[in-house]
Structures are given as structure tokens and as C-alpha cells.
Amino acid sequence: MFDEIREEPEAIRKTLNKNMDSIQPLINEIKESSFIFITGSGTSYNAAVMLNYTLLENGIRSMAITSSEYSENIIRKLKGKVLNIIFSQSGESSDAISNLELSKENGFKVVGITNEKDSYLSRESDLCVLTYAGEERSVAATKSHAVQISISLLIDFCLKENPGLEKKVDDICGGIGQIIKNSGEVQKYAGKILQKIVFLGAGKCYPVALEGGLKFKETSGVSTESYPTREYFHGPVHRLDRETTVIWITDGTVPDMKIMEKLSASAGNTITIGNGNADLKVASSDGFQKALNSLVHMQLLANFKATGMGLDPDHPSNLSKVVRW
Ligand code: AGP
DSSP: OHHHHHTHHHHHHHHHHHHTTTTHHHHHHHHHOSEEEEEESTHHHHHHHHHHHHHHHTTOOEEEEEGGGOOHHHHTTOOSOEEEEEEESSSOOHHHHHHHHHHHHTTOEEEEEESOTTSHHHHHSSEEEEOOOOOOOSSSOSHHHHHHHHHHHHHHHHHHTOSOHHHHHHHHHHHHHHHHHTHHHHHHHHTTOOSEEEEEEOGGGHHHHHHHHHHHHHHHOOEEEEEEGGGGGTTGGGGOOTTEEEEEEOOOSTHHHHHHHHHHHHOSEEEEEESTTOSEEOSOOSHHHHHHHHHHHHHHHHHHHHHHTTOOTTSOTTOOSSOOO
């Protein structure tokens, strides 16, 4: 897992370089569609949530839904040109395949985003976007998720017709490289994490909070919950206790102090990720850069927590890389 996290800058760079021109047919489909579903399972669902934020911010009607909840009941009355963008690292998981088939039966266009060029998803989709994470041996997806997120960044750039993608990629990959170089610092914080964790993040950092929770569940088996930051204070905070660590991607805004006050009153401890005074620093407050940098902090924390507990994060029990049933 650690080696694969280290390969992320290269995998992101390759994915963006290879797709820079070939992404245009997907951009056209997005612009021409009246409604877009974005689907996936597990880590791939978390990537779908990130793309959903991206499309909505660009004024495009879309909804992220887990592959398993994408059903005839939900889609059958939708009229117009509907698109289903399916994220699947393997391109072979059964929930992704059944939602591809259901989409086609209903006359929807399907775009597959996958890391496997010879998969069912890449063959059967109307359009396929490949990611270039290379082989991923650890069951816990890390670099294959980072490249999924980089596709949302690319879509965002194309929809906004922004210049300067190369510079943005350099900044993001440089930031990730720096975090990995300082991973000893991250390891110290991993040592402070208790047996229950709450992850908080807002906007594009909410899917990162979801992914942080999933990574810890898979690798160290600790109990985790993830929330959009302010949503946490509408009930769940009632359960916060001294056995819980809160890992919070901060906004760097004034209300943060109020939030910190509330968390400190009940949590065992807190670890903040963000700019300025945060415990674990990210290089920028900009959307994708902050999200990707925070994601790497989360992945490293999960890796170090598991190894610190004497567990093998690459082979969690009861989990397989691809759910084929
Ligand atoms: C994440 O660590 C897992 N590999 C899992 O959540 C995975 O993303 C999910 O099972 C979906 O698989 P897929 O992306 O290959 O379709």
C-alpha cells in the first residue's frame, strides 16, 4: 500500500497526459445530456461523489448513486438524453456490470472510467476513459482512486475551458511528493489515532472524508463514520466521546474555531488537515489540489495505523479486490 501511494504522482501525471485530448468526446456527451448518473461501488463510488460535485459546480444536472442502488425503479421514468458514467477500477465488478446492462436496456449512453483496458466495462461502454494507475496489488485501492479523482479535475478544466493544466498537475504532484517525503510526520499522527474515528470534510473534501473512513475500515478494522463537516452537528455529534479521534479537513475560515471548540469538548483528540495551523499541511486551499493532498494524508494515516497495529494493510481478511458475485 505504501509503495502504491508513492506511485501516485506518476500515475496522475500519466492519466492526465494520456487523456488530455481524448477526453473531448466525453465532454461533448456531458454537455449534450439532459441528466447524468454517476455510479460506482466502494472507493469508486467515492470518486463518483467527487465528479458529482464537479458537474454540479459547472451547472450540469447530475446525481451520484452507488451501483447497487441504481435500479429500474429510479431510472424508468426519466425522459431525455440520459448518460450513465460508471467508475470501476477493475471494470469487472458485478454491480458495475449490472448497471451498465440496465442503462443500455433503457437506451441510456454509458461511459466507463476504468483502469483495465481489457475489461467488460471498457469493451461494452459506448465510450471508455482509461486511467493509468498500473497494476495495483494491495486490496485497498489507493493510486487507482487518486487517478479517478484526476479525471474529475480534467473534466473540470475542460468544462471551464481553463488554461494552465500542466502547471496545476505540477502543483498537485509536487504537493503529493512533498507529503510522501514527510511521511514520518504523518506516521507520528497515526500513532495518536484511537479505536473510533470520525472523518469530516466539506465540498470536494467530503468525498475525501468518505474515502478516509473506508480506507481505515478496510486496513485496520477500526470503527469509522464520515460526514460533511456541518452535517455532523445535526445529531451525530451526540455520540462523540473520549475514545474517538476526529480527523477533520478544515476550511481555514472563521467558523472553524467554533467547530474546534465543539469537537475539543467531547473528542479524545483531533487531527486537522489543511492550510495554516493545521496539524497536517496541504499546499493549497484550491479545490482539487486540497482534496488530492488531503486524500494522500488519509491514505498514509490508514497505512501507518494498520502497520502500527501489526496488521497487513495489503491483505485485509474477508475482502477481495473485485466483488464478482
Ligand atoms: C477499495 O479499497 C476497494 N477496492 C473497493 O471499495 C472497490 O473500489 C469496489 O469494490 C469497487 O470495485 P471496482 O472499482 O473494481 O468496481
